[in-house]
Amino acid sequence: MSLTRALQASMVLAASLTVAGMALADYPEKPIRMIIPYAQGGATDAIGRMVADPLSAALGVPVVVTNQPGAGGAVGVAAAMAAAPDGYTIVVGSDSSLSARPLMTESGYTIDSMQAVARAVEAPMTFIVAESSPINTIDDLLTAMADGNMVWSSPGVGSGPFLGAEAFFNEKGVTAQHVTADSAGEAIIKVLSGEVQMASVVGSNIAGMIGDPAQPIKVIGVASAERWSRLPDSPTFAEQGHPFDRPVWFGFVAPAGTPPEAVNTLSAEIEKILTSPESAELLATFHMTPAYQNPVEFAAQIKSEAESVAVVLQALGMQKE
Amino acid sequence: MDVITLASLSEGFAVLSDPWIYVLIVFGSLVGLVFGATPGLTAPAAIALILPITYSMGIHASLALLLGVYVSGYFSGSIPAILINTPGTPGNAATTLEGYPMARAGRANEALTIAVISSFIGVAISVLLLLTVAPVMARMALTFTSVEYFALAVVGILCVAGISQGSLIKGLAAAFFGILVSTVGIDGTSGVPRFTFGMPELLGGIAIIPALIGLFAISEMLVQSRRRTTAVDALPVDSGGSILSVIGLHVRHRWTVLKSGLIGTFIGLLPGTGPAIASWIAYGDAMRSKQPGEQFGKGEARGLIACETSNNAVIGGAMIPLLTLGIPGDPVTAILIGAMMIQGVEPGPFFLRDHSGLFVAIVLMMILANIAMVATFLPLRRLAAKILKVPYHLIVPVVVVVAATAAYAVSYSAFDILLLGVFGFIGFLMMTNGFPVAAVVLGIVLGPILEKNFRNALIANNMDVTVFLTRPISGLIFFLLAATIVFMQVRKIRTARAQRTLTADTAQH
Numbered sequence: 001m002s003l004t005r006a007l008q009a010s011m012v013l014a015a016s017l018t019v020a021g022m023a024l025a026d027y028p029e030k031p032i033r034m035i036i037p038y039a040q041g042g043a044t045d046a047i048g049r050m051v052a053d054p055l056s057a058a059l060g061v062p063v064v065v066t067n068q069p070g071a072g073g074a075v076g077v078a079a080a081m082a083a084a085p086d087g088y089t090i091v092v093g094s095d096s097s098l099s100a101r102p103l104m105t106e107s108g109y110t111i112d113s114m115q116a117v118a119r120a121v122e123a124p125m126t127f128i129v130a131e132s133s134p135i136n137t138i139d140d141l142l143t144a145m146a147d148g149n150m151v152w153s154s155p156g157v158g159s160g161p162f163l164g165a166e167a168f169f170n171e172k173g174v175t176a177q178h179v180t181a182d183s184a185g186e187a188i189i190k191v192l193s194g195e196v197q198m199a200s201v202v203g204s205n206i207a208g209m210i211g212d213p214a215q216p217i218k219v220i221g222v223a224s225a226e227r228w229s230r231l232p233d234s235p236t237f238a239e240q241g242h243p244f245d246r247p248v249w250f251g252f253v254a255p256a257g258t259p260p261e262a263v264n265t266l267s268a269e270i271e272k273i274l275t276s277p278e279s280a281e282l283l284a285t286f287h288m289t290p291a292y293q294n295p296v297e298f299a300a301q302i303k304s305e306a307e308s309v310a311v312v313l314q315a316l317g318m319q320k321e
Numbered sequence: 322m323d324v325i326t327l328a329s330l331s332e333g334f335a336v337l338s339d340p341w342i343y344v345l346i347v348f349g350s351l352v353g354l355v356f357g358a359t360p361g362l363t364a365p366a367a368i369a370l371i372l373p374i375t376y377s378m379g380i381h382a383s384l385a386l387l388l389g390v391y392v393s394g395y396f397s398g399s400i401p402a403i404l405i406n407t408p409g410t411p412g413n414a415a416t417t418l419e420g421y422p423m424a425r426a427g428r429a430n431e432a433l434t435i436a437v438i439s440s441f442i443g444v445a446i447s448v449l450l451l452l453t454v455a456p457v458m459a460r461m462a463l464t465f466t467s468v469e470y471f472a473l474a475v476v477g478i479l480c481v482a483g484i485s486q487g488s489l490i491k492g493l494a495a496a497f498f499g500i501l502v503s504t505v506g507i508d509g510t511s512g513v514p515r516f517t518f519g520m521p522e523l524l525g526g527i528a529i530i531p532a533l534i535g536l537f538a539i540s541e542m543l544v545q546s547r548r549r550t551t552a553v554d555a556l557p558v559d560s561g562g563s564i565l566s567v568i569g570l571h572v573r574h575r576w577t578v579l580k581s582g583l584i585g586t587f588i589g590l591l592p593g594t595g596p597a598i599a600s601w602i603a604y605g606d607a608m609r610s611k612q613p614g615e616q617f618g619k620g621e622a623r624g625l626i627a628c629e630t631s632n633n634a635v636i637g638g639a640m641i642p643l644l645t646l647g648i649p650g651d652p653v654t655a656i657l658i659g660a661m662m663i664q665g666v667e668p669g670p671f672f673l674r675d676h677s678g679l680f681v682a683i684v685l686m687m688i689l690a691n692i693a694m695v696a697t698f699l700p701l702r703r704l705a706a707k708i709l710k711v712p713y714h715l716i717v718p719v720v721v722v723v724a725a726t727a728a729y730a731v732s733y734s735a736f737d738i739l740l741l742g743v744f745g746f747i748g749f750l751m752m753t754n755g756f757p758v759a760a761v762v763l764g765i766v767l768g769p770i771l772e773k774n775f776r777n778a779l780i781a782n783n784m785d786v787t788v789f790l791t792r793p794i795s796g797l798i799f800f801l802l803a804a805t806i807v808f809m810q811v812r813k814i815r816t817a818r819a820q821r822t823l824t825a826d827t828a829q830h
Binding site for chain 2: 039040045066067068069070071072074075078079104105106107108109149151156157158177178179180182183185186188189190192193194195196214318
């Protein structure tokens with residue numbers, strides 16, 4: 001490198017550091033981009049937007065929502081991780097897209113590429129069967145699974161309810177045949193048409209259906225430590241002697257290297273938004289429960305989830321080479 | 322199960338109290354009119370290009386606009402078919418056979434009026450069938466497993482080949498190329514990425530909207546820009562052919578109207594087929610029942626009625642599998658799936674139950690769009706010829722820019738613009754070599770349905786292939802498919818043999 005080149009480079013570096021320093025002084029000073037890696041209209045989209053508007057009001061800059069769906073959220077997370085870590089890009093991630101996906105495929109990011117900001121909401125994994133099914137409890141299910149030929153479904157290989165169910169099967173030493181669905185709705189149809197005996201879905205997907213004669217399904221187990229507030233009449237796995245706690249959650253992350261001041265500002269505002277009455281009302285319509293975690297707790301959650309899912313992926317042969 | 326309750330009726334009608342709905346339907350009609358009438362721009366292209374502006378509209382407004390374009394876009398391809406002997410869309414190819422001779426004989430106005438009235442009746446018949454068949458179908462769909470979905474998708478893929486009037490092989494090749502494209506991304510059954518070449522943008526698969534805009538719009542613009550632009554001489558639109566006399570004509574030919582409407586609806590119902598096939602079949606059927614004195618090919622109004630009724634009847638038919646099974650019935654409904662998903666509405670067996678009010682609203686908006694089509698076209702028909710005079714050096718750049726914006730707006734991804742370009746070029750190569758691009762689009766949409774359900778069906782049934790024949794509905798579908806293929810082959814061999822004997826005979830004499 002010639003001297004002028006080195007000089008130029010160091011000047012650019014110095015200039016950019018100055019800019020970065022200035023940016024931190026009064027963060028935020030320009031619009032923040034929030035990537036929602038799911039299609040418009042779904043529950044995740046609504047939750048992202050629920051946070052975006054009040055966040056914009058609190059910080060005094062626009063929070064611009066862009067939807068980049070694909071691969072169960074991995075496409076949008078990858079796009080966010082490729083952005084500059086300046087505090088102006090955040091993305092909605094889930095247990096599946098943040099903890100599991102990087103272990104399964106070359107997704108363009110790993111858990112080290114992300115800076116946890118705030119976990120937002122959760123709902124427990126729930127096992128459902130048709131109302132007419134002879135299976136009523138987790139014990140019945142395990143008996144039915146003994147020969148390894150039981151057919152079940154979930155909203156997609158690699159989704160939270162898929163990985164959660166596989167983790168449970170793995171723990172109990174049983175196997176089953178998985179028929180994939182593109183959405184929770186499709187998995188429920190498969191239960192109703194009798195194509196599968198059981199489906200593992202997020203509790204929020206079915207909480208509104210229980211007791212509706214047009215949707216003859218029943219819950220055989222909710223994977224939460226306590227009874228879940230949205231399904232108070234449905235027994236947990238633990239009550240049936242099979243303690244298994246498996247929340248499916250959504251939260252916000254930013255690219256690794258995002259300044260801590262920005263992370264803390266965002267996290268604090270998101271916490272306030274999640275506890276507001278407006279959010280409570282909206283979350284109730286989606287049957288989700290607020291589940292804030294600060295950046296440190298959330299990072300630990302992502303990491304521990306990745307460690308536990310790694311075991312399952314290894315057992316299934318789904319870990320990337 | 323009473324799907325359509327009083328509550329859903331009132332919910333559906335309540336949608337119509339929003340004046341915006343009417344504005345959007347009329348605007349959609351005008352867009353459809355211009356796109357359909359411009360040779361090379363089709364209804365699917367119009368819908369794909371206008372789709373991005375519906376993202377933030379909400380489901381009702383979005384569908385009002387799209388259905389407006391859909392209904393009038395299928396009709397207006399008949400304008401250039403009649404006036405310059407060039408079908409505006411493939412669905413109006415049969416229209417040229419009777420429409421253009423009528424216009425040459427100084428009956429252009431009459432031909433255009435017949436076309437719009439026939440289209441109106443076609444939509445009306447099919448909407449009526451949609452209203453009655455969809456609830457039954459939705460109930461049946463709840464018993465459908467992967468086996469039945471696979472059988473339906475096979476029907477779709479085989480019908481796709483029919484899109485190509487020319488070569489069956491080219492049609493199938495195009496459809497299979499579409500299926501191949503659909504395998505890009507994370508495989509739903511195993512969770513393993515395929516053909517992603519390490520690009521995270523491809524993990525979610527080839528984004529369908531950019532691919533589709535490229536195939537429909539960019540490719541056509543490339544074809545047009547290679548063409549030397551010459552002013553087209555459109556035949557003058559005279560007076561004559563009053564609306565009343567045209568309605569009288571339809572009453573006289575009511576059986577042709579009804580039959581063509583039913584043919585169109587049925588063809589629309591089959592996944593993968595579209596207006597092009599419907600109009601040829603209805604036209605062929607009208608010709609077979611030729612009355613003495615009728616002169617087909619020389620401006621026979623009954624032939625025109627058959628084509629135009631059937632190609633618009635496809636619309637209501639195609640909505641049936643879309644709304645009840647989540648399987649598109651024609652290229653436009655393949656795009657409507659995306660439009661509805663973006664609004665958080667999932668078409669499929671639960672649609673009618675969860676969104677019965679929306680179903681009523683859709684039916685009502687289709688009726689309104691139908692009325693808007695007639696109401697906007699009739700006063701403007703003298704101006705129709707003007708649309709044909711817009712020079713391509715203005716159309717091409719405008720469409721390309723709009724197409725790029727539309728592709729980008731789906732997920733704010735520059736990668737999608739790249740996809741648009743790649744698929745535009747692929748489409749261009751296909752078009753210049755006689756491969757139907759619509760077949761690629763249906764391949765992309767039907768591919769995952771085909772593959773996922775095939776694999777799911779086998780997994781759920783212990784890898785037993787016979788399940789496709791032993792489950793009654795699927796067994797029946799495959800039996801009918803096999804019978805149709807055998808019948809067509811036998812007829813082909815017979816025709817070939819007859820021709821050989823004929824040539825042999827002539828050679829002897």
